Amino acid sequence: MKKIAILGSTGSIGTQTLDVVDMHPEHFQVEALAAGSNTALLIEQTRRYQPKKVSVGSKELADKISPHVPAGTKVYYGSEGLIEVAAGTDADTVVTAVVGSVGLESTLAAIESGKQIGLANKETLVTAGHIVTERAASKGVSILPVDSEHSAIFQCLNGENRSGVAGITLTASGGSFRHLTREQLQQVTVEDALKHPNWSMGSKITIDSATMVNKGLEVIEAHWLFGLDYEQIDVLLHPESIIHSYVEFEDTSIIAQLGTPDMRVPIQYALTYPDRMPSPAKRLSLAQVGQLHFREMDMDRFPCLRMAYECGKMGGTATTAFNAANEVAVARFLRKEISFLKIEDIIASVLEAHRNVDNPDLEQIAACDQDSRKLASLL
Numbered sequence: 001m002k003k004i005a006i007l008g009s010t011g012s013i014g015t016q017t018l019d020v021v022d023m024h025p026e027h028f029q030v031e032a033l034a035a036g037s038n039t040a041l042l043i044e045q046t047r048r049y050q051p052k053k054v055s056v057g058s059k060e061l062a063d064k065i066s067p068h069v070p071a072g073t074k075v076y077y078g079s080e081g082l083i084e085v086a087a088g089t090d091a092d093t094v095v096t097a098v099v100g101s102v103g104l105e106s107t108l109a110a111i112e113s114g115k116q117i118g119l120a121n122k123e124t125l126v127t128a129g130h131i132v133t134e135r136a137a138s139k140g141v142s143i144l145p146v147d148s149e150h151s152a153i154f155q156c157l158n159g160e161n162r163s164g165v166a167g168i169t170l171t172a173s174g175g176s177f178r179h180l181t182r183e184q185l186q187q188v189t190v191e192d193a194l195k196h197p198n199w200s201m202g203s204k205i206t207i208d209s210a211t212m213v214n215k216g217l218e219v220i221e222a223h224w225l226f227g228l229d230y231e232q233i234d235v236l237l238h239p240e241s242i243i244h245s246y247v248e249f250e251d252t253s254i255i256a257q258l259g260t261p262d263m264r265v266p267i268q269y270a271l272t273y274p275d276r277m278p279s280p281a282k283r284l285s286l287a288q289v290g291q292l293h294f295r296e297m298d299m300d301r302f303p304c305l306r307m308a309y310e311c312g313k314m315g316g317t318a319t320t321a322f323n324a325a326n327e328v329a330v331a332r333f334l335r336k337e338i339s340f341l342k343i344e345d346i347i348a349s350v351l352e353a354h355r356n357v358d359n360p361d362l363e364q365i366a367a368c369d370q371d372s373r374k375l376a377s378l379l
Helices: 012-023 039-049 059-068 078-087 103-112 122-139 148-157 203-211 213-226 264-272 303-314 318-334 342-353 362-378
Strands: 002-007 028-034 053-056 074-077 093-096 116-119 143-145 165-172 233-237 243-249 254-258
Touching: 002 012, 002 078, 002 103, 002 264, 012 028, 012 039, 012 093, 012 264, 028 039, 028 078, 039 053, 039 059, 053 059, 053 078, 059 074, 074 078, 078 093, 078 103, 093 103, 093 264, 103 116, 103 122, 116 122, 116 264, 122 143, 122 213, 122 318, 122 362, 143 148, 143 213, 143 264, 148 165, 148 213, 148 243, 148 254, 148 264, 165 213, 203 213, 203 318, 203 342, 213 233, 213 303, 213 318, 303 318, 303 342, 318 342, 318 362, 342 362
Parallel strands: 002 028, 002 093, 028 053, 053 074, 093 116, 116 143, 165 233
Antiparallel strands: 165 243, 243 254
16 A cells, blocks of 8 residues: 655645545555645544645644644645655655645655655646656655556656657647737736636646746746757647657657546546556547647747746746746736736846846755745836
């Protein structure tokens, strides 16, 4: 039986991870859960899965849930609580599904404790890929991707000689506004942006999908996960989200991973690798799908993706500035403080003001993150 801890258990990835646990209860034991502010759902999860430890965002929330959790469950809070859930249990695998740069410290703690990482938190590798991959290698810890695109590439590379890889292509649905012109984008609302055509995701990632920031973060992640140059990483618009990504080899052969758009498939594979088990996802029928469509990526239409590539190639703290500016801008859009297109303007302005630091340590990354957030909140 595999013991797991979940950071972000009440979010989209967290709840779908527990769906996988429900389908294979004889294979998984939930050791610990961490959530932010959704205390009602966390209490429900705690009663159902009986974890040894849970954590919430603040002391007030910890005091609120303490009377309602089983007697054998210890309650923690804040960043220390995240670290306790990540590193302080007997879990074999830690699923890092918290949203944003808050996931970095707890992921590093899990690595230091020798836990296998099921990585769903993009920002961990985006902001500190050089540190995370080096520490994972030194500890002999596997980082198994949960993102559908990276899981697809991981699966396509199984048993292959990495030196024979010519390049990889990450597919992108195009998000909620893939059919709109830039003029039409000036009028879109928060409600419009949250209607993703294919995937069931949280609000922040759904907005990131519409701006293509999400794909930009995935490009940076892929650089670190697979050790590829940015010139070897391409992005292709694929509205149906059936081909999740593919690898091209030096002999021109292409291996792709296909399936219905259901996050429970890559989540389960990260938990069961190298084994495969029955999945709750719907089986794919290519005959029913009938046609698949593809378009070249337009960097003028999606300038956030262009900026992500530029930051990735620059390295250093540039990717941290990009990520921090986006997190603040998206939060402001969701609060209806700014327009949709203002998101990319804020990112561009923060990057223009940014002074890059090469090979940053954690302190320099944190300082860049804080400075970038402050500027993004004022623009």
